[in-house]
Amino acid sequence: MTQRILEPGEIQGGAVADAPSIRLPELNSLFSDRAARLRQIAPGHALADYLLFVAAIGDAQQSALNNMQTIPLPVPMMLEQSRAHGMPPLNAIDHARDPAWRTVLRTLLGDLEKKIEGIARDHVRRLAGEPDALYEAQADRVLSAVTAGLDFGYAPLVAAGLQVYWVHQVAALGLPALIPLDVPTVCPACGTRPVASVARSGGAAGGHRYLHCALCATEWNMVRIKCSDCESTTGIHYFGIDGGANAVKAETCDACSGYLKIFYMEKDAQVEPTADDLASTALDLLMADAGKMRSGPNLMLFAADGE
Amino acid sequence: MNRRQFFRTCAAGLGGSSIAMLGFSPQPVLAQVRGFKLARTTETRSTCPYCSVSCGVIMYTLGDNAKNNKPSIIHVEGDPDHPVNRGTLCPKGAGLLDMIHSPNRLKYPEVREAKSKEWRRISWDEAYTRIAKHMKEDRDKNFITKNDKGVTVNRWNTTAMLASSAASNESGYLTVKSARGMGMTAFDTQARI
Numbered sequence: 001m002t003q004r005i006l007e008p009g010e011i012q013g014g015a016v017a018d019a020p021s022i023r024l025p026e027l028n029s030l031f032s033d034r035a036a037r038l039r040q041i042a043p044g045h046a047l048a049d050y051l052l053f054v055a056a057i058g059d060a061q062q063s064a065l066n067n068m069q070t071i072p073l074p075v076p077m078m079l080e081q082s083r084a085h086g087m088p089p090l091n092a093i094d095h096a097r098d099p100a101w102r103t104v105l106r107t108l109l110g111d112l113e114k115k116i117e118g119i120a121r122d123h124v125r126r127l128a129g130e131p132d133a134l135y136e137a138q139a140d141r142v143l144s145a146v147t148a149g150l151d152f153g154y155a156p157l158v159a160a161g162l163q164v165y166w167v168h169q170v171a172a173l174g175l176p177a178l179i180p181l182d183v184p185t186v187c188p189a190c191g192t193r194p195v196a197s198v199a200r201s202g203g204a205a206g207g208h209r210y211l212h213c214a215l216c217a218t219e220w221n222m223v224r225i226k227c228s229d230c231e232s233t234t235g236i237h238y239f240g241i242d243g244g245a246n247a248v249k250a251e252t253c254d255a256c257s258g259y260l261k262i263f264y265m266e267k268d269a270q271v272e273p274t275a276d277d278l279a280s281t282a283l284d285l286l287m288a289d290a291g292k293m294r295s296g297p298n299l300m301l302f303a304a305d306g307e
Numbered sequence: 308m309n310r311r312q313f314f315r316t317c318a319a320g321l322g323g324s325s326i327a328m329l330g331f332s333p334q335p336v337l338a339q340v341r342g343f344k345l346a347r348t349t350e351t352r353s354t355c356p357y358c359s360v361s362c363g364v365i366m367y368t369l370g371d372n373a374k375n376n377k378p379s380i381i382h383v384e385g386d387p388d389h390p391v392n393r394g395t396l397c398p399k400g401a402g403l404l405d406m407i408h409s410p411n412r413l414k415y416p417e418v419r420e421a422k423s424k425e426w427r428r429i430s431w432d433e434a435y436t437r438i439a440k441h442m443k444e445d446r447d448k449n450f451i452t453k454n455d456k457g458v459t460v461n462r463w464n465t466t467a468m469l470a471s472s473a474a475s476n477e478s479g480y481l482t483v484k485s486a487r488g489m490g491m492t493a494f495d496t497q498a499r500i
Contacts, residue, residue: 003384004395019387046335050326119330145314153328193314207387207394223388224365225350237371242346249348281316285340288317296314303316303324 004206019208022178022188025217027171031062031164037272041279053120054278054300057160060112064104065164071098073172086182088191090169092143092215095190097165102135105161112157123153130154135161142299143192143215152302159215159299166190166216180220185229187213188220193296196273197228197251197262209262212273214297227253228260229295238262239290241283247271248280250287258295259287274300347371349378352386354473355400359497361472362400363389380407442466442489450490463490472497 026033035058042051073079074089082089109128113121138158141150170178170189181188194211198219201207210219211228226233228251235254240246247268252259261280263271277298284294316324318340321333348369355362363386370378383403387394396403406412416434417426429437449465468491470482479496486494 003401005398005401046339047326047331047333050329050331053329053331123329151328152323152325156325156329207385224386225352236350238348238350239345240348242344244343282336282340282343284316285318285321285336286343286345288315290345294314294316301316301325303320303326304314 019205019221021180021221022175023205023210023219024171024175025167025219027065027167029062030167030217031058031065034058034272034275035062037270037275038278040270041275045279047278047281050301051275051278053116054156054275056112056115057108057156057300058275059115060108061160061164063111064108064161065168067107068104068164068168069100070172071100071165071169073169079173079177083177083179086179088181088187088189089173089177090166090189090216091191092166093191097136097139099132101139101161101165102132104164105135105158108161108164109157124157127154127157145193145297147302147304150302155302156300163215163217163299170216170218178218184220184222185211185231187211187216187218189213189218190216192216194228194260195296195298196260196277197222198271198273199224199262199264199266201265201269207266214274214299217274227251227256227258229253229258230256232256239283239287241286244283245280248276248283250283250292252287252292256295257292259292260295274298348381352389355396355403356471356473357399359472360391360397362386362392362396364396364400364403380404383407446489461490462492464492466491466493468494470494470496 035055038051038055038058042048042055045051074082074095079089081087082091106128109124113124113128116124135158137149138151138154139162141147142155142159142162166189173189178188186193190213192213192215195214197209197211199207199209205221208221209224211222212219222228225236227236230253232253232255237252237254238249239252239259240249245268247264249262249264250259251262261277261283263273263276265271278300281301287294318337321327321337324333326333346369348367351366351368353364353366355364364383365386366380367382367384368378369381370376381404385392385394385396385400416429416431418429418434418437419426445466446463449463451460451462451464454460468482468486470479474482474496482494482496
């Protein structure tokens with residue numbers, strides 16, 4: 001890792017800027033970057049076919065996002081209320097989704113269908129023919145983390161539509177509308193758990209850890225070496241695959257037996273949390289074997305065993 | 308079913324996961340994992356010991372204290388969350404790793420007796436006893452109970468003490484209590500240099 005060394009005079013000049021507490025996703029490239037990262041990792045990967053499938057979803061998501069029309073935001077009174085109570089303004093669980101999200105999903109599925117084949121394409125076609133009520137029911141389960149009645153084949157596709165909708169709405173809301181919440185372990189925009197942490201490199205955010213929202217890709221700062229679920233600062237350890245990539249570790253907590261992955265951008269600048277999390281599924285399997293419970297979802301992979 | 312199980316990715320779950328449902332095979336990754344093992348790193352917050360600025364550092368330790376696996380510090384860097392240095396270090400602090408692993412590092416008490424040229428290793432017990440004896444001897448000889456006006460002052464002016472810049476409020480409190488308790492007037496912390 002690089003170590004920033006200050007020259008004489010720099011300290012007095014305020015050389016070190018404040019790191020932003022919240023970062024919004026890059027609207028123009030979030031999903032295309034994810035797709036590009038997945039294609040970069042896929043060759044020779046044990047899950048190559050699935051990574052390429054999710055890359056195709058990413059392309060369809062980016063194109064759906066680029067073509068999205070304006071959707072009404074919650075009325076100012078609602079936003080003010082969220083702010084006053086330290087609640088996320090676009091709370092995934094109780095936000096009244098505009099029906100437009102289903103149009104976004106249908107467009108996305110139509111686009112995706114042309115680029116994939118086999119069983120996955122059958123699934124996409126079948127979902128495209130399902131009624132709105134099913135979309136809403138599956139979306140509710142995805143957003144509130146309920147597996148009972150959730151179709152694991154449909155779930156990543158439904159989640160793809162929800163991600164586009166939420167990213168669009170958060171961007172429309174803008175950074176000034178967001179404040180750090182009293183509960184620092186959920187997304188300040190939509191209240192969803194993070195997919196992973198990223199220790200960023202370069203600029204004001206350099207070295208700082210950000211939690212990356214699994215739904216809307218908003219990032220919020222949390223100090224390093226702290227459990228991103230129970231907020232304990234003791235008994236935190238980092239597990240990686242012996243001889244594997246240095247840029248990915250599972251941050252574990254002795255207090256709650258949980259873990260969430262952390263990606264170090266100084267070790268690999270191209271890291272994209274959702275993509276790299278999928279690509280490091282092997283680490284999840286090892287952590288599950290070690291009795292650790294993952295504390296945030298990756299909406300592109302549902303694998304609960306229903307214990 | 309709770310939220311945490313919802314997030315879980317385990318070998319038993321992959322068979323019914325999105326991967327399998329969408330027609331892809333989780334088998335290669337399941338096979339691959341059998342050859343993998345975990346390596347543990349610990350990140351520990353500490354304070355640079357060199358100067359009074361007391362920059363925050365993060366120390367990276369590899370190893371888990373298991374058999375034949377002695378933990379070793381592999382990297383030290385500025386703590387980005389520390390309000391004093393915000394992730395930066397001076398050139399001296401940036402070389403902390405070499406100080407930690409230096410063969411010349413002092414690891415136990417040593418004494419060089421009067422008129423001797425050699426340093427001799429002594430135990431911590433012996434070191435504390437010697438320091439205490441020197442302090443008592445000096446204090447007995449030079450303790451001032453009353454000043455020239457006859458007012459009780461109980462001063463011990465001939466020994467001074469310098470406390471570490473990395474000391475917390477709590478150890479600062481204990482330093483004051485013990486030093487002042489002996490009548491010591493000249494003591495300070497390095498953070499004031």
